[in-house]
Amino acid sequence: KNQVEQSPQSLIILEGKNCTLQCNYTVSPFSNLRWYKQDTGRGPVSLTIMTFSENTKSNGRYTATLDADTKQSSLHITASQLSDSASYICVVSPEYIIQGAQKLVFGQGTRLTINP
Amino acid sequence: AAGVIQSPRHLIKEKRETATLKCYPIPRHDTVYWYQQGPGQDPQFLISFYEKMQSDKGSIPDRFSAQQFSDYHSELNMSSLELGDSALYFCASSLEDTYSGNTIYFGEGSWLTVV
Numbered sequence: 001k002n003q004v005e006q007s008p009q010s011l012i013i014l015e016g017k018n019c020t021l022q023c024n025y026t027v028s029p030f031s032n033l034r035w036y037k038q039d040t041g042r043g044p045v046s047l048t049i050m051t052f053s054e055n056t057k058s059n060g061r062y063t064a065t066l067d068a069d070t071k072q073s074s075l076h077i078t079a080s081q082l083s084d085s086a087s088y089i090c091v092v093s094p095e096y097i098i099q100g101a102q103k104l105v106f107g108q109g110t111r112l113t114i115n116p
Numbered sequence: 117a118a119g120v121i122q123s124p125r126h127l128i129k130e131k132r133e134t135a136t137l138k139c140y141p142i143p144r145h146d147t148v149y150w151y152q153q154g155p156g157q158d159p160q161f162l163i164s165f166y167e168k169m170q171s172d173k174g175s176i177p178d179r180f181s182a183q184q185f186s187d188y189h190s191e192l193n194m195s196s197l198e199l200g201d202s203a204l205y206f207c208a209s210s211l212e213d214t215y216s217g218n219t220i221y222f223g224e225g226s227w228l229t230v231v
Contacts, residue, residue, distance in 0.1 A: 034220070043120070043206055043222035044159075089158065104149075104220070106158035 003027070004092050004107035012113045017080055021110045023073040023090030031093040035064050035075045038087045038109065047075070047088075077112075085114045118142055120223035122207050128229045129197050137192040137226045141209030147171070148190040149220065150182055151206040159206055165190060197230045204228075 004025045013019050025033070032051045036044035048057045048064040050073075056065045061078045075088055087109040094105060121140040129135045141148050147166045151159035152175075161174035165184035176182070179197075184190045194201060204227055210220040 036222075041204065041225070041227070043208075043224045046219050046221065049219055104159075104161065108158050 004090055004105050006088075006090050006107040006110050008110060009108070010111040010113070012115060013080055015080060015082055015114050015116050018076065018078050019080060019112065021075045021077075021088050021090075021112070023075070023107055025071050025073070025090070025092045025105070025107075027071075027092040027094045027105050029094060030068065030071075033064075033066055033073050033093075034091040034104075035062070035073075036089045036091060038089055040087070044089055044091075080112075080114045082114050082116060085112060087111050120207055120209050120221050122205075122223035122226050124226060125224065126227045126229075128231060130231055131197055131199065133197050133230075134193070134195045135197060135228060136194070137205050137207075137228070139190045139192070139207030139209075139223060141188055141190070141207070142211075142221055145209035145211045145221075146188065147210045148184055148188070149208040149210075150176075150190070150192050151208065151222075153204045153206060153225070155203075162192070194228075197228075199230050202228060202230045 007022045030052055034049045035047040037047055038044040047062050048059050050057050050066045052068040063076045066073045089109040090107040092105045123138045149164040150162040153159040162176040163182050164172045168184045180194050182192045204225040206222050206225045208220050208222045
């Protein structure tokens with residue numbers, strides 16, 4: 001069964017500190033991996049998207065890494081801000097269907113809380 | 117920039133009633149996805165459409181149906197509502213591409229409460 005496991009489940013850090021969130025997946029075949037930020041009750045917002053050939057991708061203070069061999073990804077947040085408090089969801093596409101739609105496999109998310 | 121628009125944002129229905137959720141994708145996007153997210157759960161894929169044709173089907177109950185119209189907006193129709201249908205329903209859209217890695221944009225979601 002295709003699975004996406006995230007750790008930790010929740011994380012609390014002080015404003016200004018860095019943190020790293022982990023994502024392990026067993027999805028195969030693998031097309032791409034995405035990180036989303038989801039505020040409570042809001043729609044997920046895309047942060048990064050990486051194909052199997054990409055190792056790292058940055059979006060401002062967010063940097064995602066991907067190791068397709070070990071099927072692991074991480075999201076590193078630098079100089080955290082209070083507005084970073086949200087759930088961070090790792091989403092993997094098991095295959096790419098041309099002229100169709102991708103099935104996305106969602107992780108359970110990591111709940112990040114930034115304290116002042 | 118225009119985003120994915122969903123309506124209504126909040127909806128309260130009684131058991132056995134019918135509800136319709138609407139989704140307006142980002143202009144020029146040709147693919148629409150519907151997801152259901154229960155409290156504390158990850159989104160579950162329901163159904164998707166590409167160029168107005170159903171392209172994939174997930175865990176959508178038989179009581180639910182959906183379609184994509186000529187203007188690319190989509191509607192999710194839910195009948196014989198059950199208490200367990202209470203959830204946040206997301207619509208997402210993307211522009212399919214011959215290269216992998218297209219960005220999928222989510223709407224803000226429609227909260228459905230069945231009482």
